[in-house]
Amino acid sequence: MYSTVAVGGYRSLRDVVLPLGRLTVVTGANGTGKSSVYRALRLLGACGRGEVVRALAQEGGLESALWAGPESLAQARRGHALQGTMRSGPISVRLGVGGTEADLSYLVDLGIPVPGESAFARDPEVKREAVWRGPVMRPATLAARRRHHSVELRAEDERWEKTAAAVHPWASMLTDVVDPIAAPELWAVRQELRTWRFYDGFRVDGEAPARRPQVGTRTWALAEDGSDLAAALQTIREDSGAELAAAVEDAFDGARLEVALHDGLFDVALHQPGMLRPLRSAELSDGTLRYLLWLAALLTPVPPRLLALNEPETSLHPSLVPPLARAVAAASTRAQVVLVTHSQALVDALAEAVREQHALAIDPREVGDDDLAAVPPLRLHELTKDLGETQVAGQGMLTTPSWEWGRR
Structure with missing residues (x-):
C-alpha cells in the first residue's frame, strides 16, 4: 500500500504531503487545489509509461504548471507585502509517492531545460529521480538514484554501481533502465505506476x-x-x-x-x-x-495498484450517491482509491459505507493520526487556500507525514 503522496511546486501545491488510506477522499471548495492533486497523480502515473514530459507539456509546459508565488510565504503571513525574492533553491515540480515500511517509494524532480537551440524548449527535463524502501527517503534505504544523465544502482555489497547507458533528460530512468534482474526495484516501481488508472x-x-x-x-x-x-x-x-x-x-x-x-x-x-x-x-x-x-x-477483474476518480458524483441523482459510495468502498478493498469530490453527501455516504464494510464501531472519519505509517480504511482531507497556496485543513507540523525531497 502507499502511505503518502507528496507534491511540491506544482500549481497551487507549493508543498503538500497527504497521508493515504485504502480510500482517500479529497474535498474542499472550488479552486482549493483538488483537481491539482488529481493531475499530480496523473503525472506520477505517466512516469511509469515514459510520458511525463509530454503530459506536462500538454498542460502548457513547465512554466505554466509551476507554483506562481514566491519561494516562501513566511513574510506575507507576518503582514508584509507579498513580493518575490531571489530563489535559494532550483525551480522545479517535484512529485513523489511513499510506500509503507515494506514497500517501494519513488520521487521525480522536473526542472527547466538548459537554454539552447532546440525547438522543444517547453519540454521539462527530468533532473533527479530516486527509488527507496519505506515511506521516507534515507541514504540507507535508497535502491536507485538518478542525477541528470546517470543512474546508479545499489549493489548487494551496498556499493553504488553506475549503469552503462546514459538517460536522456526527457526520459525517466524507470523506462530507460529496464532490467528486472539487475534493477528489480526500478522494474517493480515502473510496473506499479503503469497499472494506475484515472477516470x-x-x-x-x-x-x-x-x-x-x-x-x-x-x-x-x-x-x-x-x-x-x-x-x-x-x-x-x-x-x-x-x-x-x-x-x-x-x-x-x-x-x-x-x-x-x-x-x-x-x-x-x-x-x-x-x-x-x-x-x-x-x-x-x-x-x-x-x-x-x-x-x-470500479468492478474491474484486474484491479490497479491505485485508482483515481475525479468527481464521480457529477450529474448523478442523489438517490444514486449511496450505491456509488458502496461500490467505491468495495473497490478500495481491491485497489487503493483516491477520490476527489466537492459533494458532502458523497463524503458522508463513503464514510458510512466504509464503516459498515469494516464493521467499525465508530465513524472512520474520527480515526486518529497517532500512527501515520498505518494505512487506515479511510482518509479524508479537506483542502483550503491561503495566499494562493493549497493547504490541508487541520494539518500541522506534528500531523504532517515525514517526507524528504533531498537535493539535486
Whole structure:
C-alpha cells in the first residue's frame, strides 16, 4: 500500500504531503487545489509509461504548471507585502509517492531545460529521480538514484554501481533502465505506476462512445472515455457476475443488466420493471449510463495498484450517491482509491459505507493520526487556500507525514 503522496511546486501545491488510506477522499471548495492533486497523480502515473514530459507539456509546459508565488510565504503571513525574492533553491515540480515500511517509494524532480537551440524548449527535463524502501527517503534505504544523465544502482555489497547507458533528460530512468534482474526495484516501481488508472468523468451525450455498439474482446480495464463499456461489463459478468448484479440492483430496484450480442457487436441492455424490452445504451438516461460506467471502472477483474476518480458524483441523482459510495468502498478493498469530490453527501455516504464494510464501531472519519505509517480504511482531507497556496485543513507540523525531497 502507499502511505503518502507528496507534491511540491506544482500549481497551487507549493508543498503538500497527504497521508493515504485504502480510500482517500479529497474535498474542499472550488479552486482549493483538488483537481491539482488529481493531475499530480496523473503525472506520477505517466512516469511509469515514459510520458511525463509530454503530459506536462500538454498542460502548457513547465512554466505554466509551476507554483506562481514566491519561494516562501513566511513574510506575507507576518503582514508584509507579498513580493518575490531571489530563489535559494532550483525551480522545479517535484512529485513523489511513499510506500509503507515494506514497500517501494519513488520521487521525480522536473526542472527547466538548459537554454539552447532546440525547438522543444517547453519540454521539462527530468533532473533527479530516486527509488527507496519505506515511506521516507534515507541514504540507507535508497535502491536507485538518478542525477541528470546517470543512474546508479545499489549493489548487494551496498556499493553504488553506475549503469552503462546514459538517460536522456526527457526520459525517466524507470523506462530507460529496464532490467528486472539487475534493477528489480526500478522494474517493480515502473510496473506499479503503469497499472494506475484515472477516470475524470465520462461523456454521456448522444454522440458519446459509450452509447455505440462496439466490437467486443475481453476488457480488463475500462477505457478512460468509456468506449468499451459493453465489453468491460461482459468481462465483469463472466468473472464476478453476482457482484455486478448486486451493484445494479442496489441502484435500480428490480433492474437486470445484460450485454446484447449482434453480428459480433456488443451493446448494453438494461431490463427494468414495467418495460417490455430492455433499454440499450443509446436509450439510457445520462445518469443511468454514467452509473454503469462507474461500475465498469470500479468492478474491474484486474484491479490497479491505485485508482483515481475525479468527481464521480457529477450529474448523478442523489438517490444514486449511496450505491456509488458502496461500490467505491468495495473497490478500495481491491485497489487503493483516491477520490476527489466537492459533494458532502458523497463524503458522508463513503464514510458510512466504509464503516459498515469494516464493521467499525465508530465513524472512520474520527480515526486518529497517532500512527501515520498505518494505512487506515479511510482518509479524508479537506483542502483550503491561503495566499494562493493549497493547504490541508487541520494539518500541522506534528500531523504532517515525514517526507524528504533531498537535493539535486
